[in-house]
Structure formats: structure tokens, C-alpha cells
Amino acid sequence: MLDQSKTDKITTDLLRPIRLNKAFVLWMGFLGISLVICLYAYTLQLKNGMVVTGLRDYVSWGMYISNFVFFVATSLIGMLISAVLGLSGAKWAAPLARIAEIIALAFAAVAGLVIISDMGHPERLMYVFIYGRIQSPIVWDITVVSVYVVISALLLYLPLIPDMKICYNKLEKIPKLNRWLYKILSLNWNGSLEQEKIIKNSTRILAILIIPVALAIHTVTSWLFASTSRVGWDSTIFGPYFVTGAFVSGSAAVIIAMFFYRKNFKLQDYITDLHFDKMGKLLVLVSLVYLYFNLNEFMVPAYKMKKFDAIHLNDLFAGSYALMFWAVQILGLVLPILLLLFRKMRKPLPITIIAIFVIVGAWFKRYIIVVPTQEHPYLPIQNVPLNFKIYSPTLTETLITIAPFILVLIIITLLSKLIPVIPVHESIHQNEETQNEN
Amino acid sequence: MSEKEEKPKKKSRRDFLQNIGLVGVGSVFAGSAILAGIKYDKKKTPGARIKVLTAENELLEIDKNDTTKVKITKAEDLTLLQKEGREGIAGKRWVMVVDLSKCKNARKCMSACQNAHHLRPEQHHINVLKMQEGKNTAPFYMAKPCQHCDNPPCVAVCPVDATFKRPDGIVLIDNERCIGCRFCIAACPYSARVFNWATPVLEEEDKNKTYNVELNVPQRKGTISKCLFSADMLREGKMPYCVSACPNGVYYFGDENEDAVTNGTTKETVRLKKLLEENAGYRLMPELGTEPRVYYLPPKNRTAPFQEKDKSEAEEHLDNNKD
Structure with a gap:
């Protein structure tokens, strides 16, 4: 009987939001209005051309x-947590x-739109x-990103099928359309052993499949740069x-989302301090790996200081990008690693603040990778106006x-108002298991 | 059967009228057919036969009245130009030699190019750079067009085959195809490409022109533009715009297959190999493996000194260098 009341509590708690x-x-x-303003800026770009941006020929x-x-x-991050941690049997994840x-789904789906704006x-x-020409990394990128979006959507949906049935059964006061949607999406789930087995197996196959695809999307994205001869991009x-850098920003995003859900959806019993602690350790691990790659990426050319490498690195280390570069490396990477070594810093609030620093740093890190090298091509930039030599983004841009970002927030908000963000069926299942063990 | 045959064959008044109607309609048809036949025969008057040359180079004779004038519509013309533009000029391997010892920074090449291709003042298919390699080395002027690499990084990365390498060595851009991703700009180590960030300068004037891929005019907002070795001029057997505009004899242009290049100013034709050998010709950044089709002759024994006012700009690139 205790078992049943616990199950009911889990269901009520998780379906409450x-x-x-x-x-x-x-x-x-708020999101809608902001999006309209941003889309208006995009119509300006469509109308007047990309001259509205700070981008120029160099x-x-x-x-x-x-x-x-x-x-x-x-x-x-979807791949890291649901596939790598899931397959390796890390139950806490x-x-x-x-x-x-x-x-994963929100960011990957919107990434496709970001590229269109360029x-x-x-x-x-x-x-x-x-x-499409098969030689072009852009074609590879579009292919793998599309595949990743599809697999991510399936990986989100499959474990959701039993939950859809629970939603249909328990949520009786919601609009008819929503109930109908839950019914359709639950695909006649009845909880039989056979169905459990199908879901388990197919989720497992997808979890294995998504690992190479996820590695591919970001590797290919890096090749958009590495396939050129430019200093700072021409790297093996x-x-x-x-x-590795991707796991850093993804882990930070998950920590921020966890904090928000825990607080607003009152999920303290489900997203516990233990989860933040574990995520903190995970963030330290991936950040350390990323720091190691940073060391290689900057130390090796900096030791030799070949002519054009030197121009680029001087600009990053001590030139016009020095402030951004060191802020990103220290505030966004080194300090978070050091702080998160302490248990107290892995409590929900401090770790969330650290995660915000990490994710902002991660964005600027991409800027550092993409922009500065283009200001130093092999041949001098001459006979053009000053704004061709130095890039400064415009307001429209x-x-x-x-x-x-607004689109991603809209997708995440809508999804978390339509589906339980913590798997209900699985939580009940795990709860039963622990009780049986006791 | 027998019953039917026995039936009397009475013709009613109505049947009669019907038959009259049929005959009437029939005769109208017959009459018009005869008239049409006469008309057709009239067309066939002898002496109106003409000779035509088919696309297969066959000479045929045909009645003039059977011909219809081919009206080249804009779409057809565009397809033709694009087809020609991709095929290139058969049997040629275009090559340019830039003699740095003769460049006085007159910039006639730049303006001729910008005029021909309807470019904005800040858009350079060819750009005369003030170069200085090291602190103790001499500054010099260096005209830099697209290098028309035989192993072009820009062509490799283009996702839609908008920029392509022709058999005659020229790298072109089709702005009817270009999606404006600018991957080619990122990939080009020579900074040879420009983008139409804003509305092209002569958009209004060029509105009704058919796009010529060998001239890249009309320019189009949101697409790439680049040096074309003046493919349209080459098709007419003329020198590129920049080459013929130079007053100082900087440029040689010609066909590698013929081993002959002609100076755009003096019109003197010389052996390419000999010119490169005698003057220690070289190419830009050969270490990148791009195999440029533009050769440079070193700025030795220059005909004019490097101007004092340009020295600081030449050094700028050096300053960053902390050489």
C-alpha cells in the first residue's frame, strides 16, 4: 500500500507542471514579443542585404x-547524458x-535556422x-545535423510513450485536444512486458546510433574551419x-535547466543535490579535457611563433582580443574547474552561477575561434574602408x-509544459526497484 | 433479319431536311479544304528556298516559308551563356605574368576592372597591394588578381557548384547559383573574393541585362563576385581589361599551351617559359599547394621607386608581425 501511495505521489508531482x-x-x-522584434531585424537584412551586418569581405x-x-x-549534451551515461549504467543520470x-533537440533544430540567417x-x-556537391563540408554538415535532429527527437519520444499514457489517464482536466494528442502519442501503450521490451531495445539501439552521429555533427562543424588554410583554423x-568543448557548454546548459525546473516545477525530490553534485563532477571532467585541448591548440603554435601564427596569437594573447580571450579562458574554464572541485560549490545555487559563466564563456569562445583569424589574412587588407579591417557587429546583427536563443527558449518552454520533464514511468519503475531491494 | 429487310424504306420530311443539312456542312468543309490547299500551294513558289547551317555543321536547303525566326528569349540566352561559361574556351590554358619591377601603382588596372564588372569602389577583383616582407627588405607594389589556382580551395568547399574551375584554367562564379554562404571567402588564402553586401551600384541600369557568367554582370546582391580573367574578352580574342589598361607594361597574358604570353602595354609576345626562367618567376604561397595560374616576376631593377607616402601602409602588415 505504501508502494501505491508513493507511486501516486510521483505521478502527481511530475505531472503538476x-x-x-x-x-x-x-x-x-515576453518571448513572443522579443521574437517579433528580432524577426523584424531579419526582414531588414532580407530587404537591404547583409550590409546591415558588420560583416565585410575579410x-x-x-x-x-x-x-x-x-x-x-x-x-x-543529449548524446553524452542519455547515450554515454545511460549505456554505461550511470543510474543517477x-x-x-x-x-x-x-x-539537444531544441538547439540542434534551431542550429539549422541559424545557418540560414547567414x-x-x-x-x-x-x-x-x-x-549539392559531396566534396563540400557544408553538405556533410547539413546531412549529419538533420540525422541528429531526427534521432534526438526519437530518443526523446520513445521513453515518453508510457508517460503519454500516464498523462492521458491522470490529466483529465486539460483541453480535449491535448488529451487526444496524449492518446495518439501513447500508441496504445498498455505496459505489457512485450511493449516494455520493444521500447527498451529500440531506445538502446538509438542510444548507440546517436554516439557516432553526435561526434560527426560537431567534427564536421569544426571542419568548416579546419578544411581551410587559415591560421588558427588550419588545425588537425x-x-x-x-x-570536448561542446560537452562543456552542454553540461552547463543542463545544470541551468535543472536549477530552473527544480525551483519552478517544485521538483526538489527528483532533481536533488546529488544530481547537481554529479553534474558538477561531470562538468569538471569535460572542462579538464577541454582545457587540455586548449593547451595543445594554443601552446604548440605559440612555442614556434611562425610568422602568421605569431600575428594571430599576438592579437589573442596581448592584442585587441586579449581581454575576451583571457576572460573566456579564466572565467569560463579555469576558475569553474577550480571552484567545482569544492563540494560546497556543487550545491544547486553556486553551481548554477558557475554554469552561467561557463555557458557565456562558451559562446565567446566560439567568437574567438571564428572571428579574429579573419582579420589577419595572409595578404594585407588594403584599399578598403576601415570597417573592412575590423569587425564590429551591428545592432541588427x-x-x-x-x-x-528566443526560439530555443520557446521550444523548451512549450515542451516542458506538454511533457513531464522527469520520466514518470521510469521514476516509478526505479522506485519499485529500490523498494524491492529493501 | 428478314423482317427488317421487308420494312418499307420510307423517307420522312424530317430525314430529308437532315440530309440537306449534312450535305451543306460537308460542302463547307470541302470548300475550305480546297481553299487551304490553294493557299498552301501559293506558299510553295519556287525561288524562296534558302540555305541553313545546322548545329551539326550541315548545310541544308529549305523553303523559306517553312522557317520560323528563332527569337532568343532571355531564359534561353542565359542557359546558353551559362553553358558556354562552364565549358570555357577549348584548347586554351590561360596564364598571367605580373612583372613587379614595372608596377608604379598607377591603378589603371583596378579602375578598368571595376568599370567592366560594375563594382563598388571598395570591391576589388584586382587589388594593388603595398607589400613588405621583412624589416630590412624593400617595399614594392603587387597587383593581386584571383590566382586562378589549378587546385582551388574555393571550388572544393562550394556546396552548390556555383564556383567552378574551367578546362581553360579560369575559376568562375555563377551568381544565379550562389547561395551566399561565403565558404569560398573563408577558404581563399589570397583574399581574392568579394561579396555583394549591399545593392550593386549599377543595379537599376543592369536590370534588363541577361546575366553573363563570363563578365559576372549584372552583379547581384547577396552573391560572390571575383576576378574572371575577363573571360568575356578572351572569348572575343581580346586581352583582359586590367591587362590592356596598364600603362606600364606590368602584365603579360597568354596561353600556356602555346607557351606564349603577350604584354598588354607593348603588345610584345614572348615565350612564357623563357620569361619565367630569365626573370626567376615565382607564384604566391606555393607551399599551400594551390597551384596558381598567376606568376610574378620579382621587383628587381624597378622602373620607379616605391613612394614615400606608401611606406607606412606597407609596414603595417609588418608591424603586426613584430619582425
Whole structure:
């Protein structure tokens, strides 16, 4: 009997956030208005051309591409938590899997839109499919990102099927349309052993499949740069350098989301201090690996100081990008690693603040990777106006860069109001297991 | 059967009228057919036969009345130009030699190029740079067009085949195809490419022109533009715009297959190999493996000194260098 009451509590707790409240409406209204403002900026770009941005012939990839890299990077966390940790049997990560998948899906799906905002002729996007050349890393990127979005969506959906049935059964006061949706999405789930087995096996196959695909999306994204001869991009470690960096920003994103859900959805019993502690340790681990790659990426050329490497590195270490570079490395990487070594810093509030520093640092790190090298091409930049020599983003460009963030927030908000962010069926299952053990 | 045959064959008044109607309609048809036949025969008057040359180079004779004038519509013309533009000029391997010892920074090449390709003042298909390699080495002027690499990094990365390498060595851009991703700009180590960030300067004037891929005019907002070795001029058997505009004899242009290049100013034709050998010709950044089709002759025994006012700009690139 105790068992049943516990199950009921879990169900009630986890389904509680699925309702419309004032805060949600206000938040969505705010996001909606902000999105409209940003989309207006995009219409200016469509109308007047990309002259509205700070981009010019020498620095021709700027905030949009940095943003694209950041979005692809952050989406990789879905693979790390639900696939790598899941397959290796780390039980503590199970309640976080769905949060990670929501983040993965939202960021990966929006990454595709980010790249469109960087195109001079977005209406010709179909040309990539019609005239696509297999030699171009852009074609590889579009292929793997699409596959990743599909697998991520499936990986979010499959474990959700039993929960959809629970939602259908328990949530009786919601609009008819929503109940109907839950019913359709639950695919006649009846909890039989056979169905359990199908879901378990197919989730497992997807979890294995997503590992190479996730590695591919960020490796290929890094090759957009590494396939050129530019100083600072022409690097053989760019693939793993990007992948490890991706886990840093993704882990930070999950920590921030955990904090928000725990507080607003009152999930203190489900997202516990233990989860923050474990995520803190995970963040330290991936940050250390990333720091190691940073050391390689900057130390090796800095030791030799070849002519053009020297120009680039001087600008990063002591030149016009020095402040940004050191802030990113110290505030966004070294200090978080050091602080998170202490148990007290892995408590929900401090770790969330640290995670915010990490994720902001991660965004600027992409900017540092993308922009500065283009200001130092092999041949001098001459006979052009000053704004061709130094890149400074415009307001319009900034608004267009913010738009994808708003979209991601809208997707995450909507999803977390439609589906339980902590797997209900699995939580009940785990609860039964622990009770049986006792 | 037998019953039917026995039936009397009465013709009613109605049947009669019907038959009259049929005959009437029939005769109208017949009459018009005869008239049409006469008309057709009239067309066939002898002497109106003409000779035509088919696309297969076959000479045929055909009645003039059977011909219809081919009206080249804009779309057809565009397809033709794009087809030609991709095929290049058969049998040629275009090559340019830039003699740095003769460059006085007159910049006639730059303006001729910008005029021909309808570029903005800050857009350079060819750019005369003030170069200085090291603190103790002499500054010099260096004209830099697209290097038309035989192993072009820009072509490799293009996702839609908008920029392509022709058999005659020229790298072109088709702005009807370009999606504006600017991956080629990122990939080009020579900074040879420009983008139409804003509305092109002569957009209004060029509005009704058919796009010529060998001239890249009309320029189009949101697409790449680049040096074309003046492919349109080469098709007419003329020198590139920059080459013929130079007053100082900097440029040689010609065909590698013929081993002959002609100076754009003096019109003197010389052996390419001999010119490169005697003057120690070299290419830009050969270590990148791009195999440029533009050769440089070193700035030795210059015809004019490097101007004092340009020295600081030449040193700028050096300053960063902390050489």
C-alpha cells in the first residue's frame, strides 16, 4: 500500500507542471514579443542585404557562424547524458536524460535556422539539395545535423510513450485536444512486458546510433574551419577540440535547466543535490579535457611563433582580443574547474552561477575561434574602408543573433509544459526497484 | 433479319431536311479544304528556298516559308551563356605574368576592372597591394588578381557548384547559383573574393541585362563576385581589361599551351617559359599547394621607386608581425 501511495505521489508531482498558469503566459508573451522584434531585424537584412551586418569581405563569417557552432555544440549534451551515461549504467543520470534530450533537440533544430540567417540568398537553400556537391563540408554538415535532429527527437519520444499514457489517464482536466494528442502519442501503450521490451531495445539501439552521429555533427562543424588554410583554423585537432568543448557548454546548459525546473516545477525530490553534485563532477571532467585541448591548440603554435601564427596569437594573447580571450579562458574554464572541485560549490545555487559563466564563456569562445583569424589574412587588407579591417557587429546583427536563443527558449518552454520533464514511468519503475531491494 | 429487310424504306420530311443539312456542312468543309490547299500551294513558289547551317555543321536547303525566326528569349540566352561559361574556351590554358619591377601603382588596372564588372569602389577583383616582407627588405607594389589556382580551395568547399574551375584554367562564379554562404571567402588564402553586401551600384541600369557568367554582370546582391580573367574578352580574342589598361607594361597574358604570353602595354609576345626562367618567376604561397595560374616576376631593377607616402601602409602588415 505504501508502494501505491508513493507511486501516486510521483505521478502527481511530475505531472503538476503540465498546466497553463499566469507565469507561463507572461513568459511566452515576453518571448513572443522579443521574437517579433528580432524577426523584424531579419526582414531588414532580407530587404537591404547583409550590409546591415558588420560583416565585410575579410571578416565574412561573424556572430551568425559563431552562434551556429555554439548551438551545434550545446546540442551534443543529449548524446553524452542519455547515450554515454545511460549505456554505461550511470543510474543517477536517468532522471536528467529527458532534460538533456529536450536541450539537444531544441538547439540542434534551431542550429539549422541559424545557418540560414547567414546566407546571402536564403531562398536558394534548396540548391544545396538540388546541386549539392559531396566534396563540400557544408553538405556533410547539413546531412549529419538533420540525422541528429531526427534521432534526438526519437530518443526523446520513445521513453515518453508510457508517460503519454500516464498523462492521458491522470490529466483529465486539460483541453480535449491535448488529451487526444496524449492518446495518439501513447500508441496504445498498455505496459505489457512485450511493449516494455520493444521500447527498451529500440531506445538502446538509438542510444548507440546517436554516439557516432553526435561526434560527426560537431567534427564536421569544426571542419568548416579546419578544411581551410587559415591560421588558427588550419588545425588537425579541431574535431576533438570542438567535441570536448561542446560537452562543456552542454553540461552547463543542463545544470541551468535543472536549477530552473527544480525551483519552478517544485521538483526538489527528483532533481536533488546529488544530481547537481554529479553534474558538477561531470562538468569538471569535460572542462579538464577541454582545457587540455586548449593547451595543445594554443601552446604548440605559440612555442614556434611562425610568422602568421605569431600575428594571430599576438592579437589573442596581448592584442585587441586579449581581454575576451583571457576572460573566456579564466572565467569560463579555469576558475569553474577550480571552484567545482569544492563540494560546497556543487550545491544547486553556486553551481548554477558557475554554469552561467561557463555557458557565456562558451559562446565567446566560439567568437574567438571564428572571428579574429579573419582579420589577419595572409595578404594585407588594403584599399578598403576601415570597417573592412575590423569587425564590429551591428545592432541588427545582434538582434538576429538573439532570435535563435528566443526560439530555443520557446521550444523548451512549450515542451516542458506538454511533457513531464522527469520520466514518470521510469521514476516509478526505479522506485519499485529500490523498494524491492529493501 | 428478314423482317427488317421487308420494312418499307420510307423517307420522312424530317430525314430529308437532315440530309440537306449534312450535305451543306460537308460542302463547307470541302470548300475550305480546297481553299487551304490553294493557299498552301501559293506558299510553295519556287525561288524562296534558302540555305541553313545546322548545329551539326550541315548545310541544308529549305523553303523559306517553312522557317520560323528563332527569337532568343532571355531564359534561353542565359542557359546558353551559362553553358558556354562552364565549358570555357577549348584548347586554351590561360596564364598571367605580373612583372613587379614595372608596377608604379598607377591603378589603371583596378579602375578598368571595376568599370567592366560594375563594382563598388571598395570591391576589388584586382587589388594593388603595398607589400613588405621583412624589416630590412624593400617595399614594392603587387597587383593581386584571383590566382586562378589549378587546385582551388574555393571550388572544393562550394556546396552548390556555383564556383567552378574551367578546362581553360579560369575559376568562375555563377551568381544565379550562389547561395551566399561565403565558404569560398573563408577558404581563399589570397583574399581574392568579394561579396555583394549591399545593392550593386549599377543595379537599376543592369536590370534588363541577361546575366553573363563570363563578365559576372549584372552583379547581384547577396552573391560572390571575383576576378574572371575577363573571360568575356578572351572569348572575343581580346586581352583582359586590367591587362590592356596598364600603362606600364606590368602584365603579360597568354596561353600556356602555346607557351606564349603577350604584354598588354607593348603588345610584345614572348615565350612564357623563357620569361619565367630569365626573370626567376615565382607564384604566391606555393607551399599551400594551390597551384596558381598567376606568376610574378620579382621587383628587381624597378622602373620607379616605391613612394614615400606608401611606406607606412606597407609596414603595417609588418608591424603586426613584430619582425
